[in-house]
Amino acid sequence: MQQTDVAIVGAGVAGLCAALQLQEENLQVQVFEASDAVGGRIKTDKVDGFLLDRGFQVFLTAYPEAQRWLNYEALGLKHFDAGAISYYDEKMYSVYDPYRHPWQALRTALVPFAGLKDAFALRALHQHAHAKSIAKLLAETEMSSDAWLRKWNFRKSLVYALIKPFFTGVFLDHELATSSRMFTFLLKMFSEGYASLPEQGMQAIPEQLASRLQPQELHLNTAVTKIEKNKLTLSNGERIQARAIIVATDGTTAARLLNLPQIAPQRHNGTRCLYFSAEKPPIEQPLLVLNGSGNGIVNSLCVPSLVNPNYGTEERDLISVTTVVPTDHLNDEQLLVEVKKELRHWFKKEVRFWDHLRTYTIPDALPFCPTINPLQKEQIKPVLPSIYLAGDYTNYPSMNGAMESGRLVATTIAWDLALKRDK
Ligand SMILES: Cc1cc2nc3c(=O)[nH]c(=O)nc-3n(C[C@H](O)[C@H](O)[C@H](O)COP(=O)(O)OP(=O)(O)OC[C@H]3O[C@@H](n4cnc5c(N)ncnc54)[C@H](O)[C@@H]3O)c2cc1C
Structure with missing residues (x-):
């Protein structure tokens, strides 16, 4: 079984910023993305020029x-x-x-x-x-x-x-x-x-973020099918062991993967x-x-x-x-x-x-966000043991909200892992 410090589910801007922050914290990171490209909701198609x-x-x-x-x-x-x-x-x-x-x-x-x-x-x-x-x-x-x-x-x-x-x-x-x-x-x-x-369309934004990851840190066409404490199962059957996991998918998918219906946006x-x-x-x-x-x-x-x-x-x-x-x-x-x-x-x-x-x-x-409670670093906690959430729905819906959620969660994990090591 492959091992890493932190495994990230989803390469939208939240997952990518989390990965870059974890790199800055000198932690190993592996990002798993279900689709064939990074960016999540920020994608650009080239059609007839x-x-x-x-x-x-x-x-x-x-x-x-x-x-x-x-x-x-x-x-x-x-x-x-x-x-x-x-x-x-x-x-x-x-x-x-x-x-x-x-x-x-x-x-x-x-x-x-x-x-x-x-x-x-x-x-x-x-x-x-x-x-x-x-x-x-x-x-x-x-x-x-x-x-x-x-x-x-x-x-x-x-x-x-x-x-x-x-x-x-x-x-x-x-x-x-x-x-x-x-x-x-x-x-x-x-x-x-x-x-x-x-110049190259909106997808150039997540692509620029992803270009700072090593190729072996990013896995496209690799959906995560099961999440357990410190363990991921991938669509190809492989299993990954991680000291912490960030679920950086949209809220509905996160709720389904973790069996936590209460975290899904109401609409x-x-x-x-x-x-x-x-x-x-x-x-x-x-x-x-x-x-x-x-x-x-x-x-x-x-x-x-x-x-x-x-x-x-x-x-x-x-x-x-x-x-x-x-x-x-x-x-x-x-x-x-x-x-x-x-x-x-x-x-x-x-x-x-x-x-x-x-x-x-x-x-x-x-x-849909009739109310907003912006993420506060001090309040970020794992939703399940060693499992954290990132994504626009955890903060406020925008690229900025998504990117910030990734960074804040990554900083919290770096802190939590350092504390565990020191114990
Ligand atoms: C039409 C439209 C217009 C918008 N306009 C603006 C705008 O003008 N300005 C602005 O700031 N924001 C805008 N937004 C919002 C902005 O794009 C989002 O808030 C932001 O991109 C969300 O990023 P995210 O990383 O939280 O989630 P997402 O982009 O949804 O990324 C989640 C990723 O997780 C992956 N994933 C899901 N399930 C799995 C799995 N099982 N295994 C592995 N990977 C998985 C998905 O494939 C996806 O890549 C717009 C969005 C849309 C759709």
């Missing part, structure tokens, strides 16, 4: 955990402009982040769904997130994001045309029942850094993402276009190739369309028809010439 992330996602450069682990320059990050376009009352309106573009913010006062009072309130909202540390924001009195937004007295039309669709796309939660702590944390991240895309937020190619992009700026009309199934759209040209080809741009409201009643073909029909209102006839590339349906994209 286009880069298709599995579900629209962005990398926020302000994430402190990412700054700790990643070489941004090597990722070739390019960013979205800080703002958005809203499709409202059958027209397109650009609105810019009042913090980043104070002069452009005046335009916010001129759009039909907002006024001067809203422009100031938006700036105050940003200032609120800016002035506090992440730890303080994640410890603020908690309510739903929807209830929290109501406290700021924005006019309803601004919420529906801009704020709601923006955060619906971020949380993949169209009711904004997600914790207000998550809202302010992400607002801070958006306003203190950039929403960006790597997940899902999304469907459609990709198209077009000779001419429907917008000219690297901005997100939001559905501010208050109806329809499209939440947002963007042109990733305007952000990072590598996402498209020499001849054609890539268009990404995100839906969040439930569309289970529609199969992929019906969804495509509905989405194109809806977007003909936004961009008129040119939509007819868009070529559909692929549709991704991701029902378990993010754990």
Whole structure:
């Protein structure tokens, strides 16, 4: 039986950051990943020369955990402009982040769904997130994001045309029942850094992390089928002995593998993402276009190739369309028809010439989190003897939350193993 100090189940960003932290602690590590690549929910497919992330996602450069682990320059990050376009009352309106573009913010006062009072309130909202540390924001009195937004007295039309669709796309939660702590944390991240895309697609992020592991430390296509105290059984029948085990899978899988139903998230937020190619992009700026009309199934759209040209080809741009409201009643073909029909209102006839590339349906994209209790290092304990958990659902749903959980759990294990050795 092979032996190691720590065995990690899952090579998403939580498992990978745990492995890198354990390396820093001079512990041997073995990572077992069921699929054929690292990254978990952060994957990119190359299709006909286009880069298709599995579900629209962005990398926020302000994430402190990412700054700790990643070489941004090597990722070739390019960013979205800080703002958005809203499709409202059958027209397109650009609105810019009042913090980043104070002069452009005046335009916010001129759009039909907002006024001067809203422009100031938006700036105050940003200032609120800016002035506090992440730890303080994640410890603020908690309510739903929807209830929290109501406290700021924005006019309803601004919420529906801009704020709601923006955060619906971020949380993949169209009711904004997600914790207000998550809202302010992400607002801070958006306003203190950039929403960006790597040159080789989002999967380049976990791949960069994995490149720092030795090849013999990472085992792809190797599912863990059974977990016992200090022992793993792999899909090939092999058994691994470890002084500690980190289960860094999604919460539902961890609950099943450990027979601990109580650790599974109560539900997940899902999304469907459609990709198209077009000779001419429907917008000219690297901005997100939001559905501010208050109806329809499209939440947002963007042109990733305007952000990072590598996402498209020499001849054609890539268009990404995100839906969040439930569309289970529609199969992929019906969804495509509905989405194109809806977007003909936004961009008129040119939509007819868009070529559909692929549709991704991701029902378990993010754990639903009406409340958040950020991980505290002192409180991390094994869930079963010598077995620890990592993953976004143990902290808060985002790359940052997942990476941080991996690092904190690894640090705790290093400490616990050192204590055992000294006894
Ligand atoms: C569509 C979409 C959009 C998103 N947008 C953003 C965004 O814009 N910004 C942001 O910060 N976050 C975003 N996220 C969330 C972010 O991707 C996740 O929070 C994060 O990647 C979770 O990482 P993880 O390591 O906790 O889990 P996962 O990525 O789920 O990794 C778990 C790994 O465990 C493996 N595994 C499972 N079972 C086994 C087994 N039995 N044996 C071995 N391995 C196993 C899986 O194959 C997987 O690789 C988005 C997610 C999705 C899906």
